[in-house]
Each structure stands twice: as C-alpha cells, then as structure tokens.
Amino acid sequence: MSDKNTFMLDGVAIAFNAGDTVMDAALRAGAYIPHLCHNPEFTPHGSCRVCIVDVNGRRRSACTQPAAAGLNVENSSDDIVAERRSLLQMLFVEGNHVCPGCEKSGACQLQAVAYHAGMLSPRFTHFFPQRAVDASHPEIAIDFNRCILCELCVRASNEVDNKQVFTISGRGIGSHLVINSPSGKLGDSNFAATDKAAHVCPVGAILPKHRGYEQPIGERLYDKQPVSIVGDVAAHENDAQGDDHDR
C-alpha cells in the first residue's frame, strides 16, 4: 500500500489523519486493538502496555505510537497475543481480582480483554496485597483491590472535573492510588457521583453504591458480545447498565 495517509494493520489498510496515533486511527476504522488505560477522551498514557503492537519489527504501545504512512502494524500475531496475555496475567496477580464476587463481573474491561486474549489462568504467583476498601462516600465506593493503576480517574478528575481528587503515590510495586482529602478518604473529598472520574473506571474499583446486581449476570455488557465488538465499558455508561439504574 503506497497511499500517503494509510498504514497497514494486520494486513488491512487503515486511514489516518495528521496527529493520529495508531490507536486513534484503528478506533475510527472500527479495528480493535485491546487496551485498558486508553480512553479516547483523555491524553494517552501508554502505561498498561496491553495495546502493545509490532510496528516495523519493534514493540510499541498503539495508544502512543504516532501513525505514519507505510507503517506495518501487527496486532494479532501469536507472539503479540501471548505477550498481551502475560501482561494481563500480571495485572490479575498484582491486585485482588475475584471475579465471581465482583459487582463489575461481565461488564469489566479487564475481564473482557483477558477473555479476548485467551487468558485461562492467572499463572503467576499472586501478590495478595492488603488494601482497604473505602466506603466513606455516600454514593461511591472504592475497592482498591481491583485498581489496575490505569490513571483514568486521575486524568478525568484533573482534565475534566478540575478537582484533582486522585493521584498516584509510592513507586514500583508499591505504587497506589490515593485520594486528595485531609483524611485520605473519598467521603472527605469534594468528589461527586456526577464527576467524570466516577464513570471511567475500566474495572470494579470505583463503583456506585446502593445498587447490587441490578443487571443479572449473563445479561451484562460483555456477556452478550466480546469487547472487540462493543468496545470500552466507559463508552456504555449511559446505555445498558446506566439506563437500568436510572429507571
């Protein structure tokens, strides 16, 4: 393909605009590149590495790789899928992800992407970190056990809500999400259920309270169709589950 404004993704030509990343162009073309920390509404982060692709022989995160004419991007080769699966397995052992007991199960992007990558077991040794749940806020609960450090809530609170409610502290495997309030509790912050940051979590770490299993297992977002078809859970906040809640 010699077209000036296209690159190849798994052998298919993808058109791009100036300033696009590989992820931007792929999303627009309806081609699915698995991802967790990326949400097109926010500055790309490149941290989860799940969107790793092969670009002309080198591994790159699609969400930060500028699109350019003539790039040959591999997204679905066995090697790439295996690496992606290992990354997901790492995320599963880093926190405490107990799907059968999680309100988000079936509408959890981590779970859905793991299914998509063919992950059947956590494989690595679990870290079993001790993390307390923060239920201090009247409307929203935070279960840090499920946080994957995608920083979407951090970005949403900074970039959209202008509240700086969340930040990351510590470093290395000790990195953790913290809340900006005198007590460190969410209830003590100026966080509101209507904040953008309350509606971007790809996992079950930030959840609305007082709504237990309104949507039965088996009828949830990713129960019906895979993530490669329906996309990010955050993009469905206002349909499927959201509508049910408001009724």
Next chain:
Amino acid sequence: MSPDEVVGAIIAPAGATRRVQRVDLLQYLCQIQHQLNCIPAAAISQLAGALQISAAEVRGVIEFYAFLHEQPRGQYDILFSDNITDQMLGSRNLLAQLCKRLGAEPGIPRDDLRVTIDTTSCTGICEQGPALLVNGRVVSRLDNSRIGQIADLVESEVEVTEWPQAFFLVEDNIQRRDQLLSKQTADLSPDGSALHALLDYGETTLLETIEDSGLQGLGGAGFGTGIKWRRCKQAEADCRYVVCNADEGEPGTFKDRVLMNSYADSVFEGMTLCAGIIGAQHGLLYLRGEYRFLLEPLQQVLQQRRDNGLLGRNILGKQGFDFDIDIHLGAGAYICGEESSLIESLEGKRGIPRKRPPFPTTIGYLNKPTVINNVETFMAAAKIAVLGADWFRSSGTADSPGSKLLSISGDCKRPGVYEYPFGVTIRQILADCGAENTQAVQVAGAAGITLPITEIDRRIAFEDVATAGSFMVFNNDRDLLEMVQNFTHFFAHESCGLCTPCRVGGALLKDLVDKLVHGHATRHDLGEIETIGALMQDTSHCGLGSTAPNPVLDLLRHFPQLVEKRLAHSSYEPAFDLDAALQEARDISGRDDAGAHIEPFK
C-alpha cells in the same frame, strides 16, 4: 526556629526575588528533609497551600523519592550503600554490627528516635567502600573500627558536622589518564578558553566542530552530541535549556563524581558553550542526592565563574550572551537518570518517564527545547571546542572516536577511575587494574552486560560493549547469583511503577531469583524467568524495565552450570514455604507437635 518557620524560610527566604513555584517543589522538599530530617504533615499542608496544589500531590512526590520521609527517622539517618561492590567489601556484616551495637532493627527507627539504620542503592563510592550516608553525608572506607566509632558518636549525640573529617574523605582515585584527563588537556585553562573559541569562530563553526568530532553521548546512550545540539537549536521556541545529567545512579559508576570534584569548571564551560551555540539562557545541573557533598563546592565554582564574567549577563563582554546555571538536587531515584524522568524531576514532580516522541530537543524542560548531556560529554565538548575535531578523533575507533572514563571496582588491586581510548580490550583493563582469577565482569552497570572471562577480548566501544563507565570485576570465589540477586532487587526497588511489565514483572522476577538463590527453583521457574524477562525487554515503557532482566538472563545464557547446581530436583516447587506458612496458626493454637507441621512438597 519552629518547623513552620523553617518551611517558611525555605519557600520564601527573606529578600528572595524568586517567587514560590510548583517546579521547585522537590527542591523545597529536599531542603525541608535536610533541615528537619523529615517532612512533617504541617509542612505538607503549608507547601500545598503556598503552591496551590493538593496535599496528596505533595505526598505523591515525597513517596516517590527514597530520601524523603513523612515519618521521622531520628537524629541520625544512616543508609548503608547496598551495591554488590559494597556487599563484597562486607557492608552487610558491618550493617549488622552497627544494628547490634545500637540496638536497632534494620529499616526501623529506634524507639527513642535516635537513629534509623537502613540500606540504599549504590552511592557511587564503590572503589572506596563500603560506604554509608549519614544525614546525607558520605562516610567512606567503613571497617570494624569505623563502625565502632560511629556507634559511639551516635550514642553520645555528637553532631554529624563534628564527626572526624577523615570519615568524609572521598578521593578521586584517578588511576589512568588519556586524552581528556592528560596533563596538557586537563590543565588547559578551563576559565573561558572554549568560550573564547566560540566568540572567535562563531557558533556555526563551533557546532560543526562538535559534529565533525563524532562526539557521542558518554552517559551510555551514545547519541550524537552535535546532532542533538543542532536539533535543539533548530526547534522553534522563544527559549531553550541546557541540562547536565549528573544523576550518576548506575550501580558501579562514580567517574562523574570525580569530574565534578576536580573538573567542574570544564563541565560548566561545556554547558555554557552549548548554551552559546543553541541560544539558551538557563542551565540546570541535576545532582544526585547521594552527591550532596559536592553541592557547595560546585556552587563555589559557579560563583567564581560569575565573578570572572564566564556566567551571567554579557559573558566575556559579549552583548546578549547571557547564561546562568542552577543546581537541582535529586533525592534517591535511579529512574531520574533517564532523561525524560530527569526533566519531570527538575519540574518538581515524580520522576515518571515521559512518552517519546517528542524528544527533549523539541519538548523538554518546561516543554521547551532542551539539550541534556552527561557530565563527561559536556567536559569533552569544552575540550573539543579548543583543541578541535581532529584532536578528538586521533583517539578511539572510527565508530567511537575519543576516550571513555571507566569506574572500576570489585575484585581488583587498583580500583578507581581509568581513562582509555575507545576500543580498549577487557583483557587490558583487567591487567591494568590488577584483577586476578577473574570469573566475570559486569560492564555498564546493573543494566549492562555480564561478560564471562571467555569474552575477555571484546572491546569497550559503541560498536561492541557500550558503557556509561561502570566496570565491576568478580573473581572465581564470588557467587554470581548474589550479584544477579542484588541487581534484580535493585531494579524492583527503583521501578517507577508506571508500566505493567516493569512494575509487576520486576517484582515477580525478584521473587523468582530469590527462589533460585535459595535453592527452591525448578526448570519451570527458569522458563518463567525467561518469559518474564523477554516480556520486560520487549514491552516496557523505558530503558529501566527493558534492561532490568539483563543480569538474570545473562546468567542463564553464560553460566548455565551455576544455575543447574542451584535447581531443586522436583519439577514443581511452591513459591512459598508451606511449613513456614503454618507458623501463624501454630502460634495461635499453641501447637508445635508433628501434626502441626507439613513436610516439604517432593
């Protein structure tokens, strides 16, 4: 002064013209830590208020840097350098001795808050170790007697400033001089000769000279210095910055310490030359926190240069040639040697590597075009400006012109700084430093490459074994697994935590290497080490994650017989000790009979 007043005086010193700003947060924190030995909650609120940022953000910065603490660590905060070279000189034993003498547990403040004894990553005193930091000051050449004296000084509450001066002696230890450090080059007047050359020949010619010399970044990456300067110069902007990377954090390297101790003038001259060429008015030197003892001497050199018209406004009388240099301190974070993390840290933030592109030459410090070079690179550039490209090319190889400073430590008779033309063989280096019965050398630090003695004829050069200068020697009596364990722990400790493969993979790798060292690893575990290592190399966000598995992967590749000997015989071993895991239950139930124990899985 009360703590409140201390903080007030730091963020708004009397008569200061500089306003309180967010980019100075890390510098404020370093000063508060230095003066109060911790950063109390009140100081955090005070800072957050003055900078109009959240207290959580301030805490996020504190928790990122190993030398900043919210909790008091006592009057004496003692950190033993924990590089493998310190360990080989007996540091762990000395640490245990001091803990015993002072009745303290490693890492835990003593009950009376007199002292905390802990470890820290390589302090860059490898050739005169073991070393420690006490309240940020380096104590070198530790031995039993020095540990005894330190215990007495701590118990009798003698101020660190009153400790014997001999404790704080850090020598240069230059063992071999070549092109850059030779008498005629080094003694070449550093007080403006490169800047005179710049004014005589003009910036276009001087930039061409730097390009023609073939000078490449001597901090390890080897990017062309001339092209870097040119790109920065060509980037459209209203202002540009020159940054000197003096965050010499790679375990086993200490040559920048020596250059800043004895050749600071030449380093600053190189920065000023760069500023004149690219059109920058502001320079920053990022000094690793471990080298705080160099801060005052460096500031004196800067002041002298200002007094001599080599810094400040109208340098050497040339209208509009304005440039000055600030020194910023780091606070115990290896990742900040990565140039984009360094920029974040200079901006007072957590040292998280940025996405690249864009590169700092277009979007760097404060999002302005920025040249970042290593200490040694700036010094070499200053000499090239005076002596010319041909002089520089007369040494080294075609692809690696010039010379390289090596920091040599470990098992050899004459550790120290050695300067060689690029292209020198490992064989010659080992002979010169008096290494015998060598088993392996670790070149380029923990992130570098392990060379078995069979590769002794390889050469130090960008086209063969590239290095920023770390060169650690291991003789046949050493257990290389201890080296691998040390480095793997180092990387897990220093991971910034941004990306999954480094954050989680590094921690998994650390546990697997521990399992191997303790004799519990199986073939399955070796396979997992290979998989995780390859994943980290392939998918990490920055060089820390992609080089972190090198030591263990090199071990598997070059020393399979050492690994073989340590394998457990079973094909599967649990990651934890089943019997030990029952201890808590035994304690609760008060049982310790045979039925309360479990046989190891076979």
